[in-house]
Amino acid sequence: MSDTTLQETRIVSQKFRIPNSYTLETALEHGAYSTLTTALFRPASDITTAIKESGLRGKGGGGALAGEKWLLMPTDDSRPSYLVVNCDESEPGTFKDRQIISKDPHLLIEGMILTSYAIGANEAYIYIRGEYQGFEKILQDAIDEAYSSGFLGKGLANTDFDLDITIHRGAGAYICGEKSALLESLEGKRGHPRLKPKNKEPEWYFGNPTLVNNVETIATVPYIVQNGALAYSKYGTSQSAGTLLFAMSGHIKNAGVYEVAFGTPMLEYINHFGGGIRGDKKLKAVIPGGSSTPVLTADEVANATLDYETLRSLGSSLGTGGMIVMDEDTNMVEALKNLLEFYHHESCGQCTPCREGTGWSDRIVAKILRKEATSQDIDKLLGIADIMNGKTICVFAPAVSGVIVSFISKFREEFELKE
Amino acid sequence: MSFSFNDINITKIENLKKRYPSPKALTLPLLWMVQEQEGFISLEAMEEIAKYTTRPAMEIYKTATFYTMFNLAPVGEHHIQLCKTLSCALCGKDDILAYIKETLDIEVGETTKDGKFTLTQVECLGSCGTAPMMQINQTNHESLSIEKIEKILEELQ
Known part of the structure; x- marks a missing residue:
């Protein structure tokens, strides 16, 4: 049943299988921070243009075009700009961001430097869920290493660009994954989402223009900056460009996270990487993209491909790409x-x-x-x-x-x- | 009962202040700091946080009571938090729960008489691929089986 031609497309997960990839030494051996020497000497708008042309979509669940969101950030504002990375991964069925921060934290840091440069931010925060303290430690160690090697702080990487990154720990509120609730929480308040503005505008952190993006979105930025927009948009479909760290859990033989291009048939993904249903039972249903997406029946799964448009046409949503698989005996x-x-x-x-x-x-x-x-x-x-x-x-x-x-x-x- | 931050934490707070545009943003970091220092967050500690963050104590209380990870009363030395959400439930969370309850002779929400273990059930901890799972204090224990949990509890006894 499994399709042997199905392969991972490792853009964000490139270094996941390399031992000690979370250390700076190993990351540097495999090309970490190599984009900085060129990108930070070119106009900031070059990065934003590349992101826009790549078709990169937010990978935290919403799927909004990242480039358009970045362009909402003002270029001539006296107030400081901020970058906030959403690592409040709490959507049931979703466990992809933790792979990035524990296996390749320097990729995230590199993406944050590029993004901050593009939007003119000198302060960036990573809002991490409180339950991820083990992973937070790996990330903090990586940030400390980046500081001591000159990749963060004042005049980073021998440029005149400054950036400080601070990890901000949440405390067990799912709703703080919603970006405006996250900012309320970052301001020290209850995580209550804010009213949406009538027209598109940036987010606001203490009244300052702020960009909020998911960990995986930011971790995709170095690849696009290094290889160009086309190198990314050649994967996936015309509207859902690129890849996503899809995940599987529930009644599956090999649960896990595997990065594939958008448009991959869902059933092939489940059978090929997941090895099929536990106990060789029949498939009953799949919740496709984290628990907040409408459930699909086995028949619908057979016709589904993993992209935003197809799942929307099935009355569901791609969400975070975290699939919860249920067998025939599930009540x-x-x-x-x-x-x-x-x-x-x-x-x-x-x-x-x-x-x-x-x-x-x-x-x-x-x-x-x-x-x-x-x-x-x-x-x-x-x-x-x-x-x-x-x-x-x-x-x-x-x-x-x-x-x-x-x-x-x-x-x-x-x-x-x-x- | 009064509360004050220890010297190490006071230094930490001074450094942390430089990282945020407003002292109000220190609310969550300082609540965590209190919990790590004292094990739980008392009203007196909230009043102390209010001073550092230039907010009314009531605002600190509002924040502290919103987030489930802040303990407003003391908990056991080992706080067992068993994930109860769908992927863990599909993969046998109920058997694990029954075993813990029986072994420690406590219900969910209770602490053992010797104060060693507190058992709570929590929502998704982001370990769906290695379900069922639990966290004891800050440590994840994933892909749980009865044999595995037997060993973990024995080691902590």
């Missing part, structure tokens, strides 16, 4: 219950439809599991999902809504089953 009511507990716990509580809706739907699904539900309860659940969709400050509640609707519409008989 879908229990699976939804598990996710609703998560969302109920993680709702920041700011908007009523989300704060109340996540708990209410969790209680109804618990009732279904206890076989105490009536025929009206499923409709009530769908009604709550409708109330949660499009009526809140951030996309948390609409995502939960989509998850509920997908589970019920695709596996309704399991929700109606009474024995």
Whole structure:
């Protein structure tokens, strides 16, 4: 069943399998920081242009075009600019950023230097989830090494560019992965997402223009700067250019993270890298891109390719590319219950439809599991999902809504089953 | 009960201040510092943080109570945090939980009588590929099996 021609395209994961790749010495042997000597002597706009032309899309889940986001940063503003890297990896099913910061932290640092230079920032932060203290230590050691070797600080790499990088540790709030909540948290407050502006504008950190990008997005920058936009956009599809560190977990033989080009058939990916379903059972469903993306049935998975457009056409989303694989014996009511507990716990509580809706739907699904539900309860659940969709400050509640609707519409008989 | 930062931390705070455009941003780093120094965060410590961050103590309280990783009361020497989210649940988290509960004779949210272990269930810890998993204090224990956990608990006893 597996397709032997399927291969990884290692752009971000280039050094992952090299022993001690997290040390500066090994990273330098394999070309780390080599882009700085040329890129930092050329106009900053060259980098932004390359990123825009490469078609690089944000790899944290949203998939917005990175170049367009960078261009929102002002070039003639008296206020300081900031770069904030989102390493609050908390989306269930997602464990890719931790690979980068523990296996190739210097790639991230190099990407941060290039990005900061492009947007004119001299201060950058990495917001890391509190539970990643083990990985944080590896990253901090790499930053310390970069400082002592002159790759960070004043006049880095013998240029006149200055950059300081500070790791800022979160403390267990899923919502802080949402970029405006992350900035609130970085300002010392509760992680409450901010209202979205009417027109596109940068993010704001203490009222200063700020760019927020995911770890993997920033770690892709050195490759594009080194090899050019075309070298990146030749991979993937016309609209989903390049690669992503896709991940698999759940009922799969070989769970893990493998970088492939967008457009790779989903089932081939699962069978080839994952080795198929545990215990050679049948596939029942896949949550394609972190738990906040609507679930796909086995039939849908068979037709899916791993790119933004195809998954959207299937009524789901590529998200973070973290696939949760479920076999034929999975109880879908229990699976939804598990996710609703998560969302109920993680709702920041700011908007009523989300704060109340996540708990209410969790209680109804618990009732279904206890076989105490009536025929009206499923409709009530769908009604709550409708109330949660499009009526809140951030996309948390609409995502939960989509998850509920997908589970019920695709596996309704399991929700109606009474024995 | 009063609180003050120790000398090492006071030096750390001075260095950290230079990294942020406003002392308000020190809120989370200082909450972590208190927890590492004392094991948990008391109201007195929040008042001390308020001084350093130039914020009202109530704002520090608001922040401290939002984030689940901040302990507002003492916890056991070994804080077992078992991941309960979907990938871990699909891969047998319930068996691990039952084993820990039985072995330590505590329920979720409780601490053993000798104060050694506290057991909590937490949401996704980003180790879905090596499920089921738990964290004890800052250390990850991944790809758990009953045999593995038996050994871990024995070593910590």
